[in-house]
Amino acid sequence: MRHKILKISALLLLIQLAGCANLGVQPWERDLLAKDEMALDSEGNDLGLDDHIYFSKEGTSGGRAFAGGGCGCN
Amino acid sequence: MEIGLTNNEQAAFTMQHKSDHYCGRFYAMASPCELLIDTQDEKLAKQLTSIAQAEVIRIEKKFSRYRTDNLLHQINHSQGQSVIIDDETYRLLQFANTCFELSDGMFDLSSGVLRKAWNFNGSDQLPSPELVSSLLPRVGWQRLRFTSNELIMPADMELDFGGIGKEYAVDCVAKLCNQLAPKLSVVVNFGGDIQVTCPRKKDQSWHIGIESLQGEDLTAQLLHIKAGGLATSGDARRFLLKNGKRYSHILNPNTGYPVEDAPRSVTVAASHCIQAGLLATLALLQGPEAEQFLQNQNVQFWCYR
Amino acid sequence: MKKTINITAALASATCALLHPYASANDMLEGWKVDTSLMYYGETDRVTAVETVIAGQKDFGDERLFTGKIVIDTLTGASATGAVAQLTAQTVSRPSGQGSYTVNAGETPLDNTFKDTRVQVDGQWTQPWSDVSRITTGLHLSTEHDYYSLGFNGSYAHDFYNKNTTLSGGLAYSYDVIKPEGGLPVPFSTKTASTGYSEDYDDDGYIEEDGDDNYANDERSGSSDNKSTIDVLFGLTQVINRRMLMQFNLGVSQINGYSTDPYKVLSIVNDQGLTQSLVYENRPDSRIKTFAFWQTKYALDFGVADFSYRFATDDWKVDSHTFDSRLRINLSDSSYLQPHFRYYNQSAAEFFQPFLMEGQALPEFATADYRLGEMTAYTLGLKYGMELDNGDELSFRLEYYQQSPKNAGFTEPGTLKDVDLYPSVKAVIAQVNYRF
Numbered sequence: 001m002r003h004k005i006l007k008i009s010a011l012l013l014l015i016q017l018a019g020c021a022n023l024g025v026q027p028w029e030r031d032l033l034a035k036d037e038m039a040l041d042s043e044g045n046d047l048g049l050d051d052h053i054y055f056s057k058e059g060t061s062g063g064r065a066f067a068g069g070g071c072g073c074n
Numbered sequence: 075m076e077i078g079l080t081n082n083e084q085a086a087f088t089m090q091h092k093s094d095h096y097c098g099r100f101y102a103m104a105s106p107c108e109l110l111i112d113t114q115d116e117k118l119a120k121q122l123t124s125i126a127q128a129e130v131i132r133i134e135k136k137f138s139r140y141r142t143d144n145l146l147h148q149i150n151h152s153q154g155q156s157v158i159i160d161d162e163t164y165r166l167l168q169f170a171n172t173c174f175e176l177s178d179g180m181f182d183l184s185s186g187v188l189r190k191a192w193n194f195n196g197s198d199q200l201p202s203p204e205l206v207s208s209l210l211p212r213v214g215w216q217r218l219r220f221t222s223n224e225l226i227m228p229a230d231m232e233l234d235f236g237g238i239g240k241e242y243a244v245d246c247v248a249k250l251c252n253q254l255a256p257k258l259s260v261v262v263n264f265g266g267d268i269q270v271t272c273p274r275k276k277d278q279s280w281h282i283g284i285e286s287l288q289g290e291d292l293t294a295q296l297l298h299i300k301a302g303g304l305a306t307s308g309d310a311r312r313f314l315l316k317n318g319k320r321y322s323h324i325l326n327p328n329t330g331y332p333v334e335d336a337p338r339s340v341t342v343a344a345s346h347c348i349q350a351g352l353l354a355t356l357a358l359l360q361g362p363e364a365e366q367f368l369q370n371q372n373v374q375f376w377c378y379r
Numbered sequence: 380m381k382k383t384i385n386i387t388a389a390l391a392s393a394t395c396a397l398l399h400p401y402a403s404a405n406d407m408l409e410g411w412k413v414d415t416s417l418m419y420y421g422e423t424d425r426v427t428a429v430e431t432v433i434a435g436q437k438d439f440g441d442e443r444l445f446t447g448k449i450v451i452d453t454l455t456g457a458s459a460t461g462a463v464a465q466l467t468a469q470t471v472s473r474p475s476g477q478g479s480y481t482v483n484a485g486e487t488p489l490d491n492t493f494k495d496t497r498v499q500v501d502g503q504w505t506q507p508w509s510d511v512s513r514i515t516t517g518l519h520l521s522t523e524h525d526y527y528s529l530g531f532n533g534s535y536a537h538d539f540y541n542k543n544t545t546l547s548g549g550l551a552y553s554y555d556v557i558k559p560e561g562g563l564p565v566p567f568s569t570k571t572a573s574t575g576y577s578e579d580y581d582d583d584g585y586i587e588e589d590g591d592d593n594y595a596n597d598e599r600s601g602s603s604d605n606k607s608t609i610d611v612l613f614g615l616t617q618v619i620n621r622r623m624l625m626q627f628n629l630g631v632s633q634i635n636g637y638s639t640d641p642y643k644v645l646s647i648v649n650d651q652g653l654t655q656s657l658v659y660e661n662r663p664d665s666r667i668k669t670f671a672f673w674q675t676k677y678a679l680d681f682g683v684a685d686f687s688y689r690f691a692t693d694d695w696k697v698d699s700h701t702f703d704s705r706l707r708i709n710l711s712d713s714s715y716l717q718p719h720f721r722y723y724n725q726s727a728a729e730f731f732q733p734f735l736m737e738g739q740a741l742p743e744f745a746t747a748d749y750r751l752g753e754m755t756a757y758t759l760g761l762k763y764g765m766e767l768d769n770g771d772e773l774s775f776r777l778e779y780y781q782q783s784p785k786n787a788g789f790t791e792p793g794t795l796k797d798v799d800l801y802p803s804v805k806a807v808i809a810q811v812n813y814r815f
Contacts, residue, residue, distance in 0.1 A: 024543025024618045026374065031273065031300045032622055032678040037707055040616070040626055040674065045416040045432050045812060046762075046776065048448070052430070053420060053808070057782065059725045059751050060691040060699040062630060063672035066532055066551040066610045165397050172393035176386045245398050256770055275712050344387070346394045353390070371387045372541060 087123050091116065098123030102130040103240050105265025109251075112259040112274045122254060126247045126262065133243045136162075137235040139186070146233060154229040164222050166235065166242065173238075173352055174215045180359040181352070182215045185327035186234030192332070194323040206330040213327045241305055241351035244269045248347070259301075262347075268304040269347040284341055284376075295341075295376065303347035307354035308339025308378070324358045335362040343374040388510050392441065399440075412436045418810040425489060425804065426456040442513065443506040450499040457489035461643040461747035462657050463734050464488070464798040469654065487802050490642060497523035512537040519553065528555040534612070543618040551610040559641035562599035566661030567741050570644050606636025606664075622679075628672040638662045645747040649737045652793030658735065660746040668693040682707035682715060697751060699725035712766075719760035719778065727753040727787040733800050736792070749801070753787040756780065760808070771815040778808040 025033070036042055047064060055061040087100035096119035098109040109126055111119045137146050149157050159167070173181040187209050191201035212230045219226045227233065235242075244262050248269035251260040259274040261282065270280060279298035284306060297304070307324075321332040336358045344350040353371055357364040368375040413435045420428040430452035437445045462469070469482045482488045503517035512535065519530035534549025557563075564570070612630040619625055644657040674687035689701040702722045709715045728751040730744035760778030767773060784801040791800065 023620070024540055025621050026372075026541070029621045033618060033624060035678065035683075037683045038624060038676055038678055040624070040676065045414050045434055046810070048432065048434075048450075049416065049418050049430060049810065052450075052452075053780070054723070057750060057780075057804075058699070058723060058754070058756065059697040059728065060668065060670070060689075060693070060701075062610075062632065062668075063628065063670055063687075063689040063691070063701070064674070066549065066612055066630070066632075169393050169397040172389065176389055242397070245394075249398060345391065346398065348397065349387075349390050349394045353387070356386075373387065 087127050089116065089120055089123065098126070100127045100130075102127065103134050103243060103264060105240065107265070108261075108263040109247075110261035110263070110280060113255075118255065118258075122251055122260065125250055125254065129247050129250055130243050130264070133239065133246060137166075137239050139232075139234050139236065146235065149225060149227060150232050152225075152227060152229075154226065156224045156226050158223060159220065159225050161222070163225075164220070166238070167218075167220050167225070169348075170238065171215070173356075177356050177359065179215070179328060180326065181237070181356060182213060182327040183233055183235065183237060184215050184218070184231050185213045185325060186236065187212045187232050188325050188327070188330055191330070192321075192323070192325065194321075200321070210330045213330075237355060238348060238351065240264050241267050241303075241348040244347040245303070261299075266306045267347050267351060268299070270299050270301045270303075273300045299343075302343060302345050303350045304341065304343050305347055305351035305354050306339060306341040307351065307358055308337070322358070324355075326359065333359055333361045336360075337364050337377045337379045339378045340364060340368070341376040342368065395440070410437055412438075412814075414812065414814045416810055416812045418808065420806060420808050422456070422804055422806040424457070426454055426458050428452055428454045441507065444504070446501075446503040446505075448499075448501040450501075451496070452499075453494075453496045455494045459749060460488050460490050460657075461645055461660060461749075462488040463646040463648065463654065463747070463795060463800055464802075465654055466794050466797060485798050487799070495523050495525070497521060497526075508535065511539070511542075515549075525558050525560055526555065527558070528553055530554065530608075532610075536614075545614075545616040547612075547614040547616075549610075549612045549614075551608075551612070553608045553610075554605065555608070555636075556603055556605045557637050557641065558603040563601045563604055563637075564641055564659035565600045566639070567658045567745075570657040570659060604637035606634060606638060608635075609633045619675075622677055624676045626672075626674040628670075630670050630672070632668040632670075634666040634668070636664055638664055638666055640746070640748055643746060643748045645732065645745055646734045647737050648734050648792060648795060650792050652791060652795035655737050658741075660748065661744050662730065662746055663695065663744055666693055666695055682709045682717075695751070696729040697725055697727070699723065714763070714765040717762040717764070719758065719762065719776075721756075721758035723754075723756040723758075725754055727751065731787065733786075733789055733791075734795070749782075749784040752801075753785040754782055755785065756782040758808075764812075771813065773814075774812040776808070776810040776812070778810075780806040780808060 032038065041047065051061065051064070087098050090097045090099070092110075094112070096111045096113060096116060098111065098119060100107050100123070107126070107130060109119075109123050111122055113119055135141065136144055138144065139146055139150070141147060145157075145159070145163060149159075170181075170183045174183075188206070191205045191209055193199070212232070214231070217228050217231065244264050244267045247264075248260065248262045248271050251258070251262065252271045257272060259280075260271045261280050262269045262271070263282065266284060268282060274280070279300050282297050282299055282304070284295050284297055284304070322336045322338075324333045324336050325331065326333050340354040340357045342350040342354040342357070344353060350373075353368065353373060353375075357368050357375070357377070360367040365375075365377050368377070413433065415434075416430075416432040418428075418430045418432070420426070420430070430450065432448065432450050434446070434448040436447075439445065464485055464487045465482075467484050469488060499519075499521040501517065501519050503515060505513055505515040507513045515532075515534045515536070517532045519528070519532070521528040530551060530553030532549060532551035534547055536545055536547035538545050610630060610632045612628060614629075615627045617625045617627075639660060639662045641659070643660045645660055646654045647656045647658060648654055668691060670689060670691035672687065672689045674685070677684040683706075685705040685707070687701075687703045689703075690699070691701075692698045700723070702720075704721075705717055705719045707715050707717045728746065730742065730746060731748075731752045732742070732745050733747050733752070735741070735745060758778055758780045760776060762774055762776040764772060764774035782804040784803070786801055
């Protein structure tokens with residue numbers, strides 16, 4: 001059963017990856033995506049500070065990037 | 075078209091206030107030159123236009139092949155002797171060299187001598203094959219030798235920056251505008267070779283009409299551009315017609331003859347005007363495969379046959 | 380001509396050389412993009428932190444990028460020790476064993492000498508590997524008086540389908556040294572604690588006692604220990620359409636080494652719920668964490684919507700769900716308002732216990748650190764940003780963060796029923812950013 005689920009999820013992932021070929025935009029349609037505020041790390045300092053706060057106050061960390069070690073606040 | 079450049083040097087530009095921008099116009103490089111400036115500040119618009127005009131005149135003076143007092147004249151009359159070149163010339167030569175290599179010799183700034191045989195005036199007067207073959211040995215970019223400060227060109231050759239000059243001027247002016255007014259959207263349009271410096275304030279597009287040949291008719295297509303470069307290459311009125319066969323003004327430097335089955339006009343969009351211009355010219359040199367070539371480049375283009 | 384070859388990239392770099400001749404030979408100070416932040420984090424009655432960040436990015440042309448960051452933060456104030464509140468005042472010794480303090484009745488024991496300055500330096504270099512791929516390497520350094528960390532990382536990203544899809548894989552290693560004040564406590568050894576009544580509270584509710592009077596019998600097992608962390612991260616970034624961008628990350632993190640908090644204790648209570656003694660906590664020396672992260676950004680006509688969800692699980696049985704959303708609303712061409720909402724929920728670690736019962740066998744591992752207990756937290760914030768006439772950006776952020784620890788099914792003996800074992804932690808975050 002578990003095997004089957006694994007196989008199905010692998011298949012689904014493959015289909016999704018193949019689907020990626022049909023997603024997306026042409027280079028000249030990147031006007032909106034090219035804006036600074038659309039970058040995934042557009043608020044680098046905010047995200048870094050948040051990561052540090054939540055790393056030291058909560059039981060899990062990471063997600064956006066490496067979870068890492070790094071400081072003795074936890 | 076030959077230009078009476080000296081008369082234009084002092085010519086003033088005109089400034090028009092449109093609904094949501096200013097439009098500065100002047101004439102240079104044998105083309106109408108236009109700046110659309112996304113501002114309500116007339117003083118700024120005038121300042122930018124006057125800087126643009128000065129820059130175009132500077133480039134034209136330096137690289138026009140119709141002048142006798144410039145560096146290009148010196149190069150073309152160097153008789154095989156070394157000529158001292160400046161940094162800007164070196165960069166243009168480097169760029170031309172890259173284009174020569176990328177096109178396997180099809181893009182050649184020394185191919186201008188072939189015009190001694192070909193006069194594309196819409197007539198049916200083809201040159202004699204002997205004349206063409208006598209000129210061919212004088213074409214050959216690979217025979218040029220240059221470093222960052224000197225150039226040696228064989229005496230029988232001629233250089234002509236016509237293939238990239240106007241697009242280069244467009245990009246230089248766009249760069250100046252960008253330095254002076256970093257976040258102001260300016261359209262630099264020199265006879266259909268266009269660069270938009272950055273998106274407009276309210277994120278609208280600029281609507282720009284591009285003239286191209288559709289069959290025998292001149293049509294204007296309205297394009298919506300937010301930023302980037304646009305250039306058109308085509309034979310417009312420059313062609314020869316003999317026995318129903320059309321000879322475009324795009325010459326193959328390897329054969330000395332016009333490229334066959336080339337589109338009448340090609341317009342390409344790229345991040346810089348000079349890139350767009352090069353891709354359009356290289357596409358024309360591909361003849362029947364022009365569209366295929368452009369598709370492989372992942373750029374937006376419009377081809378008319 | 381090689382008709383199938385794409386010459387656009389070669390042409391683009393030739394164009395760059397033609398139009399921006401000095402891009403790579405620029406003065407070192409030219410071309411830096413700098414982002415600076417000053418953040419204040421303050422909990423009611425507990426920790427206060429002030430953190431300064433200076434992040435810089437320099438483009439060396441040809442898509443070669445250096446990113447550097449310096450972080451300096453100062454923590455002052457008190458943090459929870461793990462000991463339970465009592466109906467009577469308690470005396471607790473300091474981590475160093477030097478002196479002790481008294482905690483008011485009904486209050487959660489905090490360690491009020493907590494004060495530390497941390498300096499962190501990060502550097503990262505990105506460069507193309509081929510036309511459609513790039514590599515990034517980074518170095519991380521962090522130091523404070525009782526903790527040192529050194530890490531490095533490397534990752535590879537490959538673009539597909541016209542750069543609409545990017546797959547990436549990365550590896551990070553970090554080596555940390557823990558050097559607690561007063562040495563490493565022996566797990567479950569007794570920390571001095573006496574219950575008693577006291578009358579002369581100072582303003583903070585703490586009573587200072589002289590260190591000489593304190594008959595600390597803390598046992599120490601050494602002065603320092605270390606831990607290493609290996610992270611593996613896989614990422615997929617996908618452009619969905621002209622307005623939408625998505626990111627999926629999968630990560631595994633393996634920690635080996637000293638993972639105990641040397642300053643945290645557990646109360647041993649009797650049947651009446653009275654604290655008999657305090658013992659140092661003990662956590663397993665390995666932890667494997669796994670997480671999945673999904674983020675999407677959508678360009679609206681009036682701004683940007685940003686939403687992310689993270690699921691994390693580990694072999695300590697801490698499972699968590701995090702929802703984070705930001706909505707940027709452009710007020711004009713040059714200013715915006717951005718509300719922020721975050722929700723966090725975690726289950727307790729399997730060895731979490733709010734206290735230990737007297738007379739029962741000691742477990743192998745135990746912690747009363749509420750950060751490993753069951754908890755829900757949320758953040759509400761608002762950011763205002765504006766672009767100045769010279770193109771620089773100034774922004775302000777104000778947020779409220781509340782943690783609500785929960786009882787994960789423990790029954791409280793006697794008087795412990797009458798005290799709050801799971802007090803909420805409320806904090807305010809205020810931040811100023813300046814980008815130039």
